[in-house]
Amino acid sequence: MAKILIVYDSRTGNTEKMAGAVADGTRDVEGAVTTVTSVDKAKLDDLLAADAIVFGSPTYYGNMSGKMKELVDQTYNIHGELEGKVGGAFTSSGGTACGAETALLAMLQAMLVHGMIVQGRHDDKHYGVAAIEAPDDNETGLCRELGKRVATLAVALKG
Numbered sequence: 001m002a003k004i005l006i007v008y009d010s011r012t013g014n015t016e017k018m019a020g021a022v023a024d025g026t027r028d029v030e031g032a033v034t035t036v037t038s039v040d041k042a043k044l045d046d047l048l049a050a051d052a053i054v055f056g057s058p059t060y061y062g063n064m065s066g067k068m069k070e071l072v073d074q075t076y077n078i079h080g081e082l083e084g085k086v087g088g089a090f091t092s093s094g095g096t097a098c099g100a101e102t103a104l105l106a107m108l109q110a111m112l113v114h115g116m117i118v119q120g121r122h123d124d125k126h127y128g129v130a131a132i133e134a135p136d137d138n139e140t141g142l143c144r145e146l147g148k149r150v151a152t153l154a155v156a157l158k159g
């Protein structure tokens with residue numbers, strides 16, 4: 001089984017709702033098993049055990065939240081050991097063109113520094129899913145699709 005780990009930060013619940021929808025999408029994929037965890041509870045061992053890691057953070061000043069960055073910075077202790085894992089990202093922001101894309105790219109950048117594999121998307125939402133505040137039906141569908149794409153790739157790479 002390919003292990004999918006979804007780590008999210010959420011102060012007011014919007015990103016948490018997205019995490020649930022991403023997890024639902026992964027569960028559509030045979031051969032994938034999914035864990036969802038708050039960044040407060042995430043451990044480096046959880047990241048090491050996963051075949052795919054999806055980060056979800058609220059957009060804070062055009063970036064990931066401080067708590068998510070703290071987890072990313074802790075991964076210095078396992079640098080090199082996330083190589084080849086599948087990655088993905090989602091964010092909730094307060095508005096459009098308010099830093100959501102840069103927040104997504106900040107999370108994906110850390111994954112690329114680790115040598116992780118990130119699949120883009122050619123048709124809109126190129127870098128991951130961004131919702132404005134709580135995800136609406138369209139954004140919830142995009143979260144499910146992200147989960148499905150990440151899990152499909154992880155299962156394929158697991159062979």
Ligand SMILES: Cc1cc2nc3c(=O)[nH]c(=O)nc-3n(C[C@H](O)[C@H](O)[C@H](O)COP(=O)(O)O)c2cc1C
Nearest residue numbers: 010011012013014015058060061062093094095098
């Ligand atoms: C410290 C802080 C910084 C924020 N910075 C931004 C920002 O740069 N751009 C934006 O669109 N929204 C910003 N927001 C709004 C949040 O991204 C938005 O309310 C989001 O839906 C919160 O997600 P959550 O419910 O998962 O905590 C900020 C909120 C806080 C508390």
